[in-house]
Amino acid sequence: MRHWVSLTLLALVLPLGMAFTLATDESPSVRAVIRASYRRPTAIQFPSSNPYSEAKSTLGKMLFFDPILSGSKTRSCATCHNPSLSWGDGLSRAIGEDPQGLPLRAPTLIDVAFTEPLGWDGKFRTLESVAFGPLTNPANMNLSEAELTARLSAIPGYVDAFARAFGVGAITRARIEAALATFERGIVAGESPFDRWVMGDETAISAAAKRGFDIFNGKAHCSACHSGPSFTDGSFQDIGIGKDDDLGRGRLFPMSEKLKYAFKTPTLRDVARRAPYMHNGSVATLEDVIELYDKGGIDRPSRSPLIKPLSLTAGEKSELIAFLQTLTASTGATALPMLPR
Ligand code: HEC
Numbered sequence: 001m002r003h004w005v006s007l008t009l010l011a012l013v014l015p016l017g018m019a020f021t022l023a024t025d026e027s028p029s030v031r032a033v034i035r036a037s038y039r040r041p042t043a044i045q046f047p048s049s050n051p052y053s054e055a056k057s058t059l060g061k062m063l064f065f066d067p068i069l070s071g072s073k074t075r076s077c078a079t080c081h082n083p084s085l086s087w088g089d090g091l092s093r094a095i096g097e098d099p100q101g102l103p104l105r106a107p108t109l110i111d112v113a114f115t116e117p118l119g120w121d122g123k124f125r126t127l128e129s130v131a132f133g134p135l136t137n138p139a140n141m142n143l144s145e146a147e148l149t150a151r152l153s154a155i156p157g158y159v160d161a162f163a164r165a166f167g168v169g170a171i172t173r174a175r176i177e178a179a180l181a182t183f184e185r186g187i188v189a190g191e192s193p194f195d196r197w198v199m200g201d202e203t204a205i206s207a208a209a210k211r212g213f214d215i216f217n218g219k220a221h222c223s224a225c226h227s228g229p230s231f232t233d234g235s236f237q238d239i240g241i242g243k244d245d246d247l248g249r250g251r252l253f254p255m256s257e258k259l260k261y262a263f264k265t266p267t268l269r270d271v272a273r274r275a276p277y278m279h280n281g282s283v284a285t286l287e288d289v290i291e292l293y294d295k296g297g298i299d300r301p302s303r304s305p306l307i308k309p310l311s312l313t314a315g316e317k318s319e320l321i322a323f324l325q326t327l328t329a330s331t332g333a334t335a336l337p338m339l340p341r
C-alpha cells in the first residue's frame with residue numbers, strides 16, 4: 001500500500017496535471033496522444049512503511065546537507081548531489097574521501113521518488129536502502145553507523161528533531177534512512193517549457209523542439225527507454241558504452257547475456273544542465289550523446305537491438321537537442337537548512 005501526498009501540499013512549485021484537456025480545435029493527432037503520456041503526476045507516492053511527515057522531511061534535509069555525516073566532516077550528501085548542479089556534481093566521476101575517486105558518476109536525484117530501483121546497476125531496491133551505501137563506504141563518506149549515531153545523539157538539536165519526526169527513542173540507522181528518503185522523495189523536477197507545452201501552451205517550445213519531440217518518439221525511438229514524465233522506464237540496457245569489467249547490472253546477474261554492460265536508463269529531466277553524461281561521465285556534451293546514438297555504440301550481443309545506426313540528418317540532430325533543452329526547469333535556489341549544533 002502506498003500513500004499519495006499532493007505536490008501542492010508539499011509546497012513544491014509544480015502546478016501540473018490540474019486541467020489538461022486538448023484544445024477543442026486541435027485535431028486528435030498521434031503527437032497529441034504521445035504528448036499526453038509525458039504529463040507530470042500530481043502527487044508523490046510515499047510507501048506505507050515510511051509515510052510522509054513534514055518533521056521527517058525537515059530532519060532529512062538537515063541530514064542531507066550536514067557534513068558531519070562524513071568521517072572527516074567535510075562532505076555531505078549535497079557535495080555530490082548539489083541542488084545548484086541539478087542534484088549532481090558536474091564531474092565525470094564522483095570524488096569522496098578517497099582522492100582516487102569513485103568508479104561512477106553521481107546521478108541526479110531529480111524524480112528519485114518515481115524511479116526505483118536505484119543505482120546505475122539497480123542494486124538499491126528502495127530509496128531507504130541507499131543512504132548507508134555512500135555513508136559507510138570508506139572511499140565515499142567513510143563513517144561507521146556507530147560513529148554516526150553517536151555524533152547525532154550528542155547534538156541536542158538533532159535529538160529534538162528526531163523526537164519530533166519519530167517520537168522519543170534512540171537515533172537509529174532505520175530512522176536516519178527514513179528521514180533522508182522522505183526528504184529525497186520531495187526532489188522532483190520543476191516545471192519546464194516542455195511541461196507547459198504538454199499542458200497545452202503551444203508557444204512554450206519552438207517549432208524545432210516540437211520536431212525534435214517527434215524524432216525522439218519516432219525515427220530515433222529514444223522513448224523506447226526514455227518514456228513517461230521522468231523520461232525513463234526504469235529498465236537496464238547496454239547502449240554500447242561500458243567495457244571490460246565495467247559490467248553494470250551484469251555483475252549482479254552473471255548468467256545473463258542481456259544484462260552485461262547494462263546500466264539504468266537515467267531520467268532526462270534537466271539533462272542540458274548535467275554534463276558530462278553516462279554512468280562513467282565518458283560523453284562530454286549533448287551533441288556527443290546524439291552522435292553516439294547516431295552511430296550506435298559498441299556492437300556486441302548484449303547491446304540493445306534498439307541501439308543501431310540511425311542515419312539522422314544534421315537538422316534532425318539539432319532538433320533533438322532543441323527538444324532536450326526544453327526539459328530544463330527554471331528552479332530557484334534551494335534554501336539551505338539550519339544545521340543543529
Ligand atoms: C562522493 C559523492 C557522493 C556522495 C557524498 C553521496 N553520493 Fe549518492 N551517489 C553517488 C554515486 C557515484 C552514485 C551512483 C552509485 C551507484 O550507482 O552504485 C550515487 C547514487 C545515489 C542515489 C541513487 C540515485 C539513482 O537515480 O539511482 C541516491 C538516492 C543517492 N546517491 C543518495 C545519496 C545520499 C542520501 C547521500 C548522503 C548520505 C549520498 N548519496 C552521498 C555519489 C555520492
Ligand code: HEC
Nearest residue numbers: 220222225237241263264265266277278279289293304306
Ligand atoms: C535501449 C534503451 C535506450 C534508448 C533507445 C535510448 N537510450 Fe538514452 N540512455 C539509455 C541508458 C541505459 C543510458 C545510460 C547508459 C550508461 O550510462 O552507460 C542512457 C543515457 C542517455 C543520456 C545521458 C543522461 C545522463 O544523465 O547521463 C542521454 C542524454 C540520453 N540517453 C538520450 C537519449 C536519446 C536522445 C535517445 C534517442 C536518440 C536515447 N537516449 C535512446 C537507454 C536508452
